[in-house]
Amino acid sequence: MPVADLVEDVCKEVSELVDAAPTAHDLMQRLVKLLHDRMLKYNWVGFYMLEPGAQPPVLVLGAFEGAMTPHVRIPLHQGICGAAASSGQSVVVDDVSKEPRYLSCSLETKSEIVVPVFVHGEVVGELDIDSHFPAAFTPEHQDLVQYCALLVGKKLEALGR
Numbered sequence: 146m147p148v149a150d151l152v153e154d155v156c157k158e159v160s161e162l163v164d165a166a167p168t169a170h171d172l173m174q175r176l177v178k179l180l181h182d183r184m185l186k187y188n189w190v191g192f193y194m195l196e197p198g199a200q201p202p203v204l205v206l207g208a209f210e211g212a213m214t215p216h217v218r219i220p221l222h223q224g225i226c227g228a229a230a231s232s233g234q235s236v237v238v239d240d241v242s243k244e245p246r247y248l249s250c251s252l253e254t255k256s257e258i259v260v261p262v263f264v265h266g267e268v269v270g271e272l273d274i275d276s277h278f279p280a281a282f283t284p285e286h287q288d289l290v291q292y293c294a295l296l297v298g299k300k301l302e303a304l305g306r
């Protein structure tokens with residue numbers, strides 16, 4: 146199946162999940178499973194959420210699919226995850242071996258994308274995906290991951306966070 150068709154199908158499934166999920170946590174759990182199951186190059190899919198009130202701020206591992214990671218808590222000055230959360234910008238790394246900020250989760254990981262989740266314009270967390278394939282996150286994939294992060298932020302807003 147061409148990647149554009151797959152992305153379109155998965156976007157529809159993600160929209161359906163948003164309507165069906167009773168809580169944001171439930172949505173995030175179903176979403177990481179959907180992306181991990183349907184997107185064959187997404188080998189680790191997870192959310193990191195900012196711990197409410199923590200000073201200095203810290204990202205805490207939330208719902209995820211894939212092998213357990215040693216990085217359960219990530220301060221904002223560390224890793225690709227910290228860079229995405231502190232800048233409020235998506236980060237796409239085609240070759241993690243060339244990225245000095247990269248915190249290794251699996252020796253098999255070759256590329257990574259991290260997209261912030263916003264609630265009322267503020268970063269509250271992020272969606273992080275690792276691939277065993279180099280440069281897995283082409284523009285079509287970036288659109289899909291950004292769409293997922295956007296819908297999670299909207300769900301959190303709708304639920305009054």
Ligand code: SME
Pocket residue numbers: 189191214216219223224225226227246247248249250257273275
């Ligand atoms: N690679 C991330 C750490 C999280 S693991 O990939 C699950 C980083 O550099 O921030």
